[in-house]
Amino acid sequence: MPELPEVEVTMLGIRKAxxxxxxxxxxxxxxxxxxxxxxxxxxxxxxxxxxxxxRAKYIMVHTDKGGLILHLGMSGHLRVLPKETALQKHDxxxxxxxxxxxxxxNDARRFxxxxxxxxxxxxxxxxxIKKLGPEPFDDSFNxxxxxxxxxxxxSAVKKLLMDNSIVVGVGNIYASEVxxxxxxxxxxxxxxxxxxxxxxxxxxIRSILKAAVRSGGTTVRDFSGAxxxxxxxxxxxxxxxxxxEPCPVCNSPIVSATIGMRNSFYCPKCQK
DNA sequence: AGTGGCACCTGTGTGC
DNA sequence: TGCACACAGGTGCCAC
Numbered sequence: 001m002p003e004l005p006e007v008e009v010t011m012l013g014i015r016k017a018x019x020x021x022x023x024x025x026x027x028x029x030x031x032x033x034x035x036x037x038x039x040x041x042x043x044x045x046x047x048x049x050x051x052x053x054x055r056a057k058y059i060m061v062h063t064d065k066g067g068l069i070l071h072l073g074m075s076g077h078l079r080v081l082p083k084e085t086a087l088q089k090h091d092x093x094x095x096x097x098x099x100x101x102x103x104x105x106n107d108a109r110r111f112x113x114x115x116x117x118x119x120x121x122x123x124x125x126x127x128x129i130k131k132l133g134p135e136p137f138d139d140s141f142n143x144x145x146x147x148x149x150x151x152x153x154x155s156a157v158k159k160l161l162m163d164n165s166i167v168v169g170v171g172n173i174y175a176s177e178v179x180x181x182x183x184x185x186x187x188x189x190x191x192x193x194x195x196x197x198x199x200x201x202x203x204x205i206r207s208i209l210k211a212a213v214r215s216g217g218t219t220v221r222d223f224s225g226a227x228x229x230x231x232x233x234x235x236x237x238x239x240x241x242x243x244x245e246p247c248p249v250c251n252s253p254i255v256s257a258t259i260g261m262r263n264s265f266y267c268p269k270c271q272k
Numbered sequence: 273a274g275t276g277g278c279a280c281c282t283g284t285g286t287g288c
Numbered sequence: 289t290g291c292a293c294a295c296a297g298g299t300g301c302c303a304c
Contacts, residue, residue, distance in 0.1 A: 003297060034280075034299075057298075074298050075282075090282085109281045111298060128300090155275065164299080171297055220297060221284080240297095261277070263295080 002072045004136070004169025005212035006223050006231065007057045010078050013226025014103050017080045018049045018061065022098040029092035034073065034113045037093060041116045044068060044095070055124075056132050056168035058113075066119040069126075073111030079104050080226045103226075133165045136205045141167055143199035150198065153190035159260035160190045161201070170205060173218055173240045176265045178204045180239045185271045186264045187257065211236065239265040 002010065023044050028037040047065035054060065059078075061068040070078070070093075083100030093105040093114050105112065117123045124130065134141040149166045150157065160166055161175045170178065179186050181204040184197055193201075212218055217231030220241065224230050234241075238248050243256040247267040256265050 006297075071298085073281095074296070107281095108283060109296090109298095111280070113299095153274075159276095162298090173297060218297075223297070 002057060002076070002217070002223060003171035003174050003212075004054075004057060004209055005174075005215075005233065006217035007059060007072060007169075008054055008213050009217040009225045009231060010072065011052060011054045011059045014059075014078050014080055015052050017097055017099070017101045017103055017226075018095070019052055021049055023047050023049065023063065023095050024098050024100075025096040027087070027094040027096070029087075031092060031110060033092060033107060033110045034071070035115070037114055038116050040118070041068070041093075041114065043116065043118075055129060056135070056164060057171075058129065060123060064119075067117030067121075067123050069113070069115040069117060069123060069129075070105065071113035072105075073107055073109060073113065075109040075222070076105060076107035076112035077222075077224055078226050079106065079224075079228060131165060132168050133163075134167060136167055136169055136202075136209055141202060141205075143195055143202050146198040146202055147193070147195045150190035150193045155190055156186060156259045157184060157188045157190050157193055158186035158264055159262075161205075162260070162262070167205065169209065172262045172264075173220065173237065174205070174208055174212070176240045177208050177237060180266060180271060181208060183271055185268075186259055186266050239267060241265065 026042050026045050043065055047063035049063050051062040059070040081102045085102050090108045091104050091106050095103040150160055153160055158175050161170050182200040212233040215231060215233035216225055217223055218233040219230035220234055239254050242254045244253050247254055247270055250269050252267055252269040254265055255268055256263055
C-alpha cells in the first residue's frame with residue numbers, strides 16, 4: 001500500500017491520538033508480521049508519547065519508556081477508532097490511549113513490522129534504519145549525489161529510484177510518475193543518466209511526493225488515512241495504472257513493462 | 273560489491 | 289457459480 005506520502009498522511013493522522021497522550025494498553029495479535037510481535041512491546045503500557053515522526057516508510061514513536069517503530073508493509077493501515085471497537089480480521093496490533101481511543105494496525109498480507117526500541121537505545125542505530133539512504137527532502141539528496149549513485153550502475157533507473165539505500169520513500173507508483181515527469185524512460189540504465197537529468201529527477205521526486213501528501217496520499221486499491229478516508233492523488237496520477245490510456249502530453253498510448261519484477265508505466269514517446 | 277530473482281502472505285479481479 | 293491464476297503500494301535474503 002504505502003509509499004512515503006501514505007506513511008506521512010498516516011503518521012499525521014494518528015498524531016492527535018498519540019502525541020502527549022499516555023498509552024494505557026497494548027494489544028498484540030498472535031500472528032507474526034515480517035517479524036513476530038515482541039512481548040517487550042508491553043513495556044509501552046503507561047508510557048507517555050513525547051514525539052512522532054517518520055523515517056523513510058517507518059513511523060517512529062518516542063515515549064518515556066522506549067520507542068516504537070511501525071511499518072505498514074504492502075497492505076497495512078493504521079486507524080484511530082472510538083473506545084471498545086472490537087478487533088477485526090487482520091488487526092494485529094493496537095494501542096489504547098488515556099482517552100480510550102484505539103489505534104489499530106490492520107495488515108492483511110502481514111508484510112508490516114512493529115518493533116520495540118528499549119529505553120536508551122537510539123533507533124537510528126538499528127541496522128534496518130541505519131542502512132537507509134537520505135530523505136528526499138534533505139539537502140543531501142541533490143543532483144550531484146544522485147548522479148554519483150547512478151553512474152556506476154547497470155540497473156534500470158526505475159529500480160534504482162526504488163532502492164532504499166539511494167533514496168527512501170519512492171515506491172512503485174511514484175517511481176513511474178517521477179520518470180514520466182522527468183521525460184526519462186524507466187528502462188534506462190543508471191549509468192546513462194546525466195547530471196542534468198538527475199537534477200530533474202530530484203526536483204520531481206520532491207514536488208510529486210509533496211503534492212501527494214497534500215492530496216492525502218494515493219488510493220489504488222485500499223489505502224486510507226487514519227480517519228478512514230481515501231487519498232485522492234490517484235486522480236492525479238499521469239501514467240501509473242493507465243496502460244492503453246492516452247498520454248496526457250502527447251496522446252500516445254501509455255504502455256507497461258515489468259522492470260525489476262514490478263509493473264511500470266510510461267509513455268514511449270515522451271520518455272527517452 | 274552489484275545484481276537479479278524469489279520469498280514472505282492474503283485478497284481481489286479476470287478469464288475460462 | 290466455481291475454480292485457477294495473475295497480480296497488488298515493500299523489503300530482505302539468496303545465489304550468482
